[in-house]
Amino acid sequence: MKSAGFTRDEHIKRPNDFKNLFKNGKRASTAGAKLFFLPNGMNFNRIGFPLPRGFGNAVQRNRAKRFSRETYRNFKAHLNTGYDILFLVYPPSEKDSFSTRCVQFRTLCEKAGLVKE
Template identity: 85%
Template structure:
């Protein structure tokens, strides 16, 4: 049985790609998170999980990225393909939780029209 993970080719890695998405990408937001997206010429989605400067300590940053990756992994089968996506989360006064992250990501994808019908 194949894993539902995502491979290295699905990660956005280069700073130039991040800058391009921030500059030219369409964006949508909810409280505590933003989604930047652009169509790509590939047959699959690529995603990055940037964090703003000053986002807590290393433990909080790693937890935030881990929650974001797992949220994407669970929802990626329901997304349209062919997009570069940045999922940006902001620190909040509330405790960071996986369920909150799932709701944020699903809402953002619905607003952006990235979820399959």
């Protein structure tokens, strides 16, 4: 059985890839989060988790990225492959939790048409 891990190849690392997604990517948004995506011509998805400037302190930034990575890891089996994805979350509120992040990510993927039929 294939692991639900999150490999190095699945990370978007290069600044030019981030810039290209922000500039040319299609968008979907919901309260507190935004998704940018473009086809990448590969047989797997790549994802990045940028945060806007002024996003809390280091603890809040690390927590937000950890929640986002785990959300993607749990949900990636339900996504179509062949996309570069950026999952952008906005500064935290009192209601910021893992379950909230999961709902945001699922909603955005459904709006973007990335969920398998």
